[in-house]
Amino acid sequence: MKACSSYREKLLLFLDGEVEASEELLFHLETCHCCQGYADDHRRLSELLKRTRSLWRAPESLREKVSHIQRGLPADLNRRDS
Numbered sequence: 001m002k003a004c005s006s007y008r009e010k011l012l013l014f015l016d017g018e019v020e021a022s023e024e025l026l027f028h029l030e031t032c033h034c035c036q037g038y039a040d041d042h043r044r045l046s047e048l049l050k051r052t053r054s055l056w057r058a059p060e061s062l063r064e065k066v067s068h069i070q071r072g073l074p075a076d077l078n079r080r081d082s
């Protein structure tokens with residue numbers, strides 16, 4: 001059996017829907033707990049990223065506001081020792 005690391009790149013592409021999985025890759029995935037865990041982690045991360053991204057996309061006006069506020073802030077905001 002080949003080392004897991006030699007499958008990881010293809011595995012990621014497959015999980016992202018970029019490529020079809022080869023029989024070799026599928027067989028490895030079925031039999032390797034290490035790569036199964038890796039695939040699960042990746043799926044969970046992708047889900048999380050998708051959710052985070054859609055959260056960020058929604059409040060476009062808020063992002064505008066925030067960046068305006070940031071630009072308007074005085075440079076010495078953190079030095080409030082008086």
Ligand SMILES: [Zn+2]
Nearest residue numbers: 004032034035
């Ligand atoms: Zn593996």
